[in-house]
């Protein structure tokens with residue numbers, strides 16, 4: 001659980017974050033191209049929010065801005081109540097980028113141990129988590145293989161296990177299920193639901209629209225703006241369709 005402490009008029013006030021991510025009016029351009037024109041987005045404690053939008057809509061850019069990997073031109077991006085990057089918060093955040101950042105010359109186990117140590121896990125907890133997470137992502141039999149010999153899907157699975165290490169308060173997952181077959185995808189979603197039940201907040205991007213149905217809220221990002229954010233059911237009702245895939249297609253049609 002994340003707790004904040006603020007000094008107001010000399011008095012220390014402590015509380016619990018309800019908003020683990022809070023973007024307000026975030027703008028970002030690359031050269032003349034405005035990628036994010038005014039993004040407002042919140043992710044609350046114990047909530048799974050999916051960010052969907054066409055390719056190039058700015059989903060990864062929004063994530064990079066919140067993590068402090070890109071600087072916003074305007075607006076505010078708070079993660080766990082702070083402007084990132086904040087080194088001491090990194091242990092509370094699990095991030096899976098769209099491109100795998102793995103040590104190819106190390107084995108999967110060595111990668112897990114290395115990142116686990118960076119997150120400050122002790123040997124015993126680390127061993128326990130590695131065993132559990134390797135089962136979740138179905139890599140138990142491949143832990144001693146060098147990552148260079150892994151398929152693309154295996155690398156994605158390892159990246160996901162790395163993000164889940166240390167039971168973070170907040171998970172930010174950029175297309176975690178690309179290249180992962182449907183049966184394993186289901187297992188991963190079951191794990192995410194368990195983490196959510198334990199209070200983890202999850203922001204996820206995906207191109208698999210059926211996955212969006214499994215979340216608490218869907219945020220639709222089109223042309224650099226969140227044009228709607230609601231529960232899957234409410235969005236389907238609003239757009240008078242049966243699935244999030246149809247919501248997406250209708251929203252895309254209206255946007256053009």
Ligand SMILES: Nc1ncnc2c1ncn2[C@@H]1O[C@H](COP(=O)(O)OP(=O)(O)OP(=O)(O)O)[C@@H](O)[C@H]1O
Pocket residue numbers: 030035053054055056057058059060061062098
């Ligand atoms: N560092 C950068 N320099 C210049 N342009 C960039 C940079 N990063 C992203 N862009 C541009 O910003 C736009 C949004 O990219 P972004 O990766 O955020 O989209 P996305 O919604 O995540 O797309 P996808 O679904 O394909 O991953 C694209 O037009 C991309 O080319």
